[in-house]
Amino acid sequence: MALLEIINLHAQVEDKPILKGLSLTVNPGEVHAIMGPNGAGKSTLSNLITGRPGYEQTEGTVRFKGQDLSAMAPEERARAGIFLCFQYPVEIPGVGFTTFLRTALNARRKARGESEIDAAAFLTRLKAATKALGIPDAMLKRPLNVGFSGGEKKRAEVLQMAMLEPDLMILDEMDSGLDIDALRIAAEGVNALRSPTRSVLCITHYQRLLDYIEPDFVHVLADGRIVRSGGKELARELEEKGYADFVSQAA
Ligand code: ADP
Ligand code: MG
Numbered sequence: 001m002a003l004l005e006i007i008n009l010h011a012q013v014e015d016k017p018i019l020k021g022l023s024l025t026v027n028p029g030e031v032h033a034i035m036g037p038n039g040a041g042k043s044t045l046s047n048l049i050t051g052r053p054g055y056e057q058t059e060g061t062v063r064f065k066g067q068d069l070s071a072m073a074p075e076e077r078a079r080a081g082i083f084l085c086f087q088y089p090v091e092i093p094g095v096g097f098t099t100f101l102r103t104a105l106n107a108r109r110k111a112r113g114e115s116e117i118d119a120a121a122f123l124t125r126l127k128a129a130t131k132a133l134g135i136p137d138a139m140l141k142r143p144l145n146v147g148f149s150g151g152e153k154k155r156a157e158v159l160q161m162a163m164l165e166p167d168l169m170i171l172d173e174m175d176s177g178l179d180i181d182a183l184r185i186a187a188e189g190v191n192a193l194r195s196p197t198r199s200v201l202c203i204t205h206y207q208r209l210l211d212y213i214e215p216d217f218v219h220v221l222a223d224g225r226i227v228r229s230g231g232k233e234l235a236r237e238l239e240e241k242g243y244a245d246f247v248s249q250a251a
């Protein structure tokens, strides 16, 4: 069964149609890159999949593990294994990072019919994951994302993914605001999480990120639809030619 199946998705924001008949199938273990110019609807797609309020599906179907997502609240989708790595992670004052991770992990375990993780096992896992990502202990004691640098916020997102083990990782322009070293660390963190059962939707408008996170498929999103799909060579073609040809095709 497909992990994510999107058929003829139409969606709008504030009554403005953004997605206009988008179809995409992601099977377990696959890495799909979605590339497209600014304003094409890439973030709208990720917000729609995660159920962010204000993003309204007007037509089509989105299924995750065979379940219709439109009937599920955002937190249910997260518990079912969808994780969105935000382009601009928000600061959450008052919620300690460690507490946040433990609460989120237990919610996910509960949804899978598992018991709460015990404190020692949690800390062991947390230590291993933070070490791999070069995250200092001090960061774990701070409120989530508060005062984190751009690179730290991205690493914090990758740490959340490492702890929560989502089945679908959506990376929305993960490279934005990152210098090359921070990008490499974040991308290696993502690559370490790749597995035959876990899929990635890697949204970007630069080919550069795909040198680090190698996709199996590349799709061009223009004017709310996927106008072309191919292998990773398509990303290079886009980098050379730009999006102009694709955008005019879509119009
Ligand atoms: P991309 O991520 O590809 O740059 P977006 O999905 O962010 O594109 O935006 C697609 C279009 O939807 C843009 O025209 C943008 O202005 C509009 N849009 C997205 N989110 C909102 C919002 N919350 N309110 C109003 N317009 C929005
Ligand atoms: Mg944008």
Ligand code: MG
Pocket (backbone or CB within 6 Å): 042, 043, 044, 087, 172, 173
């Ligand atoms: Mg965007």
